[in-house]
Amino acid sequence: MRRTVAEHQAAVAGLLRWSSGYDGGAPEVLPLARALGRVLAADVLAPVSLPPFDNSQMDGYAVHADDLAGSMALSVAEAIPAGSVPADLRPGTAAPIMTGAMIPAGAVAVVPIERADPAQFYSVAALADLGGTATVTLPGGIDAGLFVRRAGSDIAEGEVALTAGTLLGPAQLGLLAACGAGEVPVRPRFHVLLLSTGDEVAEPGSPLAPGTIYDANTTLLEAALVEAGTEVTRHRLVGDDPAVLRDVFAAITAGSTHLVLSTGGISQGAYEVVKQALSDSGVEFSSVAMQPGGPQAHGTISGIPFLGFPGNPVSAIVSFEMFLRPALHQLTGAPAPRPGLEAVLVDGLESPGAKHQVRRGLYRGGKVALVGGPDSHLLHALAASNCLVHVPEGVTALQAGARVEVTLIGPVPSDPFAVEDVLVLDEAGTD
Ligand SMILES: Nc1nc2c(c(=O)[nH]1)N[C@H]1C(S)=C(S)[C@@H](COP(=O)(O)OP(=O)(O)OC[C@H]3O[C@@H](n4cnc5c(N)ncnc54)[C@H](O)[C@@H]3O)O[C@H]1N2
Numbered sequence: 001m002r003r004t005v006a007e008h009q010a011a012v013a014g015l016l017r018w019s020s021g022y023d024g025g026a027p028e029v030l031p032l033a034r035a036l037g038r039v040l041a042a043d044v045l046a047p048v049s050l051p052p053f054d055n056s057q058m059d060g061y062a063v064h065a066d067d068l069a070g071s072m073a074l075s076v077a078e079a080i081p082a083g084s085v086p087a088d089l090r091p092g093t094a095a096p097i098m099t100g101a102m103i104p105a106g107a108v109a110v111v112p113i114e115r116a117d118p119a120q121f122y123s124v125a126a127l128a129d130l131g132g133t134a135t136v137t138l139p140g141g142i143d144a145g146l147f148v149r150r151a152g153s154d155i156a157e158g159e160v161a162l163t164a165g166t167l168l169g170p171a172q173l174g175l176l177a178a179c180g181a182g183e184v185p186v187r188p189r190f191h192v193l194l195l196s197t198g199d200e201v202a203e204p205g206s207p208l209a210p211g212t213i214y215d216a217n218t219t220l221l222e223a224a225l226v227e228a229g230t231e232v233t234r235h236r237l238v239g240d241d242p243a244v245l246r247d248v249f250a251a252i253t254a255g256s257t258h259l260v261l262s263t264g265g266i267s268q269g270a271y272e273v274v275k276q277a278l279s280d281s282g283v284e285f286s287s288v289a290m291q292p293g294g295p296q297a298h299g300t301i302s303g304i305p306f307l308g309f310p311g312n313p314v315s316a317i318v319s320f321e322m323f324l325r326p327a328l329h330q331l332t333g334a335p336a337p338r339p340g341l342e343a344v345l346v347d348g349l350e351s352p353g354a355k356h357q358v359r360r361g362l363y364r365g366g367k368v369a370l371v372g373g374p375d376s377h378l379l380h381a382l383a384a385s386n387c388l389v390h391v392p393e394g395v396t397a398l399q400a401g402a403r404v405e406v407t408l409i410g411p412v413p414s415d416p417f418a419v420e421d422v423l424v425l426d427e428a429g430t431d
């Protein structure tokens with residue numbers, strides 16, 4: 001069956017939503033320190049206001065409401081360090097107050113020490129020498145509220161601090177800590193069973209026999225899945241014997257696995273192990289109008305969602321980025337969607353008009369240089385790229401200077417754009 005990219009995206013998202021059983025999983029309650037990258041399972045209301053009390057934004061003098069006119073000597077009252085509960089401030093006095101310290105009753109403003117005369121706090125010894133007669137003169141026309149951080153000005157007690165589905169990054173965890181939360185309820189991790197197929201693939205670290213290659217896909221996809229917030233069980237490599245793979249699939253039982261993901265063995269060859277093992281299973285083998293990543297399989301095994309990605313490593317990771325990653329975001333809230341940008345092509349390209357072509361590129365400063373050719377074995381080029389470059393269906397060629405959509409998949413260099421460093425790879429990688 002032939003389908004568009006959008007149709008297959010919808011099919012994968014629907015498969016995970018309706019068959020993975022993920023939504024029924026009970027939330028986990030984790031200490032904040034272990035919740036980075038997880039997704040909040042329930043709304044969290046602020047149990048306290050932030051700030052919890054009016055406090056000073058500056059080291060300076062707390063000024064009484066009656067003394068805002070300034071320009072006169074005020075008696076220096078007892079100093080207010082952060083963490084203390086101050087005595088009420090009397091008119092005609094100003095209290096040295098430190099950043100974060102509670103504003104005393106009666107005070108309505110803080111004048112920074114730099115604007116006071118003298119512009120330094122009295123030392124304890126100096127105060128003792130003056131025997132309680134120390135004074136300070138503040139500038140005229142002080143506005144009420146100057147450098148006062150109002151209780152609840154960040155968030156009021158009882159307001160929604162974070163909503164269910166929020167991806168917990170440093171800022172969100174910092175907010176929860178500031179609210180006094182020790183633990184947080186998070187959605188369970190999405191669990192993937194990952195297996196790569198093919199008689200020709202060998203475990204990295206083992207000797208390489210003639211005609212064989214090292215397994216790149218398991219590591220590539222495991223890393224991508226872990227980065228996307230899932231938990232991965234890595235299956236041992238499975239060869240090209242359909243009977244063996246059928247046994248592997250038969251041993252998979254519903255439980256904690258939300259998705260079985262394989263690579264290889266799904267196209268038109270004589271030894272397509274995944275296709276043969278699942279020939280009577282109802283799993284659909286389709287041709288998606290995308291390059292790379294055309295051959296795709298999807299369905300269920302023992303009721304568990306199954307996706308078969310093509311064996312070429314770049315096809316596999318493009319399939320992940322285009323189909324699985326967005327579906328995971330829709331279902332679990334993690335990972336965050338990839339940023340999409342418009343960029344100016346540094347070089348021209350050709351594309352099969354009947355397919356959505358996904359090229360690899362290096363984006364910086366609003367421009368994108370292609371890295372490597374369109375072929376799906378070019379892992380070295382992939383490793384030097386930071387984005388996917390989209391050439392929509394119907395487009396057969398683009399000139400340098402054309403505007404294209406790119407999806408960022410890696411960090412953007414901050415130095416000015418220079419194409420020289422990618423040209424070498426571009427030439428070497430195009431075949
Ligand atoms: N006659 C046709 N041949 C092919 C077609 C087609 O439409 N008609 N499609 C091509 C496309 S496009 C792709 S993509 C591949 C997909 O093939 P499979 O999914 O069946 O994958 P394999 O044949 O098993 O492997 C393809 C390629 O990838 C290498 N490979 C496989 N597994 C790994 C791994 N774990 N790590 C690294 N590399 C791996 C494998 O050695 C092959 O070179 O089919 C085309 N053929």
Ligand code: MOO
Pocket residue numbers: 290291292293294295310312315316376
């Ligand atoms: O569509 Mo294949 O996935 O190019 O190599």
